[in-house]
Amino acid sequence: MDYVRLGRTEAMVSVAGLGCGGHSRLGMSYGAASEEASRIVAKAIDLGVNFLDTARSYGTEEAVGLGIRGHDRSKLFISTKSWAGTDLSNRNPDPLPVADFVANLETSLRTLGTDYVDLWHVHGVSPQQLDHVYNELLPEMQRQRDLGKIRFIGITEAFREDLHHETLRQALPTGEFDVAMVGFNLINAGARKTVFPLALKQDVGTLIMFAVRRALNSAENAAEAVAQLIELGEVDPALVDPADPLGFLAENPEIKSQVEAAYRFCRYEPGAHVVLTGTGKEAHLEENVASILAPPLPSETSDRLARIFGQATSISGE
Numbered sequence: 001m002d003y004v005r006l007g008r009t010e011a012m013v014s015v016a017g018l019g020c021g022g023h024s025r026l027g028m029s030y031g032a033a034s035e036e037a038s039r040i041v042a043k044a045i046d047l048g049v050n051f052l053d054t055a056r057s058y059g060t061e062e063a064v065g066l067g068i069r070g071h072d073r074s075k076l077f078i079s080t081k082s083w084a085g086t087d088l089s090n091r092n093p094d095p096l097p098v099a100d101f102v103a104n105l106e107t108s109l110r111t112l113g114t115d116y117v118d119l120w121h122v123h124g125v126s127p128q129q130l131d132h133v134y135n136e137l138l139p140e141m142q143r144q145r146d147l148g149k150i151r152f153i154g155i156t157e158a159f160r161e162d163l164h165h166e167t168l169r170q171a172l173p174t175g176e177f178d179v180a181m182v183g184f185n186l187i188n189a190g191a192r193k194t195v196f197p198l199a200l201k202q203d204v205g206t207l208i209m210f211a212v213r214r215a216l217n218s219a220e221n222a223a224e225a226v227a228q229l230i231e232l233g234e235v236d237p238a239l240v241d242p243a244d245p246l247g248f249l250a251e252n253p254e255i256k257s258q259v260e261a262a263y264r265f266c267r268y269e270p271g272a273h274v275v276l277t278g279t280g281k282e283a284h285l286e287e288n289v290a291s292i293l294a295p296p297l298p299s300e301t302s303d304r305l306a307r308i309f310g311q312a313t314s315i316s317g318e
Helices: 034-046 061-067 098-112 127-146 166-174 196-202 219-231 247-251 258-267 282-293 299-309
Strands: 003-005 012-014 016-019 051-053 077-083 117-125 150-157 179-183 205-209 274-277
Touching: 012 016, 016 034, 016 282, 034 061, 034 282, 061 098, 077 098, 077 150, 098 117, 098 127, 117 127, 117 179, 127 150, 127 166, 150 166, 150 205, 166 179, 166 196, 196 205, 247 258, 258 274, 258 282, 258 299, 274 282
Parallel strands: 016 051, 016 274, 051 077, 077 117, 117 150, 150 179, 179 205, 205 274
Antiparallel strands: 003 012
16 A cells, blocks of 8 residues: 655555445445445455545445454544534535534444544535635634544535535645545546645645546446537547547556556645545456556656547536
């Protein structure tokens, strides 16, 4: 495993982080019980992963708590989250009262079986929620940090709706957040121009989500996504084979698959620290971690991807 300094937290964390949400939720989305899902957590730790990302809304905190049993807690970096709104949404919800926000943290600590979390995020924040975050929730996060229940303060964007990163563009310059979770992938690399420069300036740690989602997990889904980008005028059809727009990746023997290329694309982006990967299968986890640990993409491949997708910012890859 490779490890990287997570911005000003100074923590050394694995470049591959276990994402315990997403479509799989450690397999729990497909019927796995917490005990079964916990084996994915334990396997990740065996592979050298020390960054574990969960959230109250994922329903996987119990599995993480079970998976970390018997391991040295001080060597793990556990991240969890609470929404800023009462209806678990970022679409102009009623603001979550501070007492409920704190109750979410207390529930997370009990469920995880730990007396502190390394990173507590305000989760999926929309631009409309930022005033509530700044005025009500952030002071409470700082208080919980002073109490020793959290070590660092984070914020995650709602990438599906906030494709141009408006929340993070507003939040990072305040200097109040130690870590940010950002959507970034090879068909929407807009964070390269908008988020990573701010993160580097503020020395904010970054967690990469959406590195591989539906649009990048097969040739068929990539063709569907690129057709949408062509229709939106963000990809020049002359630059791709519409039936297999990423097929050129297979022409390079150094690249094992489209999925591997997608992870490698994110891993070496300046300003990117932890690439999150999620699954409910141990073998799949091993494959994904190996992809994240593979070398940078060949320069000619990176250049070609930039030519094709350099203006694409209108879809998340979901």
